[in-house]
Amino acid sequence: MALSVVSKILVPIDGSESSMRAANAAIELARRYNEESRPVEVIALHVIDINPKFHLFTKYGFHYSEYERKAKETAQKGTAEWFPKIKEKADHHNLRFRSEVTDSSSASVVGEIVKFAEREKVDLIVLGTRGQSEFERLLIGSVTSGVTVYAQCSVMIVK
Amino acid sequence: MALSVVSKILVPIDGSESSMRAANAAIELARRYNEESRPVEVIALHVIDINPKFHLFTKYGFHYSEYERKAKETAQKGTAEWFPKIKEKADHHNLRFRSEVTDSSSASVVGEIVKFAEREKVDLIVLGTRGQSEFERLLIGSVTSGVTVYAQCSVMIVK
Numbered sequence: 001m002a003l004s005v006v007s008k009i010l011v012p013i014d015g016s017e018s019s020m021r022a023a024n025a026a027i028e029l030a031r032r033y034n035e036e037s038r039p040v041e042v043i044a045l046h047v048i049d050i051n052p053k054f055h056l057f058t059k060y061g062f063h064y065s066e067y068e069r070k071a072k073e074t075a076q077k078g079t080a081e082w083f084p085k086i087k088e089k090a091d092h093h094n095l096r097f098r099s100e101v102t103d104s105s106s107a108s109v110v111g112e113i114v115k116f117a118e119r120e121k122v123d124l125i126v127l128g129t130r131g132q133s134e135f136e137r138l139l140i141g142s143v144t145s146g147v148t149v150y151a152q153c154s155v156m157i158v159k
Numbered sequence: 160m161a162l163s164v165v166s167k168i169l170v171p172i173d174g175s176e177s178s179m180r181a182a183n184a185a186i187e188l189a190r191r192y193n194e195e196s197r198p199v200e201v202i203a204l205h206v207i208d209i210n211p212k213f214h215l216f217t218k219y220g221f222h223y224s225e226y227e228r229k230a231k232e233t234a235q236k237g238t239a240e241w242f243p244k245i246k247e248k249a250d251h252h253n254l255r256f257r258s259e260v261t262d263s264s265s266a267s268v269v270g271e272i273v274k275f276a277e278r279e280k281v282d283l284i285v286l287g288t289r290g291q292s293e294f295e296r297l298l299i300g301s302v303t304s305g306v307t308v309y310a311q312c313s314v315m316i317v318k
Contacts, residue, residue, distance in 0.1 A: 139309065148307060155316045157307055
């Protein structure tokens, strides 16, 4: 794929500064590739990081359902703040925009992003370098690294 | 950097199908970002893979200078074939185009690409997934992976 045709751009959002910068780049790319005959859609995706392995801790008094409820609540608050900011910029350039929330309980954050991109036949995934939960000392976060390796479509890493 | 301004796009070329696909994507991107007031330049870079560690083998009868001469000869033949193909496409879209050849003797292929991008203040590096010398079983080549991690500018991986 030589990127002559771009119809769908996916940008995973976790609220980090890095992911919001990626959203700006995704909108800019969509604007440049947008054509009347083939409008580009930007999809912002938030994957709630629910690790199903945590179930294992339940027997030691760790309340998984409580943890899951809190993660979803935090995600709801977050996306209510992040998504409108991106939508506003997309609207400003008359771009198609959609936001989605999913969780990583059936796979992992990387797995969810890759599966979503395949299901939606996304042409390009635009990523920041580091998510909120990554160690600052890493030059590139594990989610970004994982998506770069496993995505079947092209990937842009915005620094 | 939110990629609203793109003036220089670097595409490392080793002649692999993957790198030639990246060149097409780089030209397409340049075309989309090109503005009369800010023309975009595409730079194709070939790094001759000369491993200075091979010097160590000299004492066992390995002729390093012969190896180096052959590597440079092969590169010359290769670039004489690859670069005009890319230039033709760039010319077709009235884009600025430049080609450069360097070697990895002072660092590594990754190091050379990253240093070149910094020196030239490149905005974006466009890469294929796999070079000629990478193992086919890898989902992403070591050069692509290394550049993604160490480049200071944004990176696009074309699949």
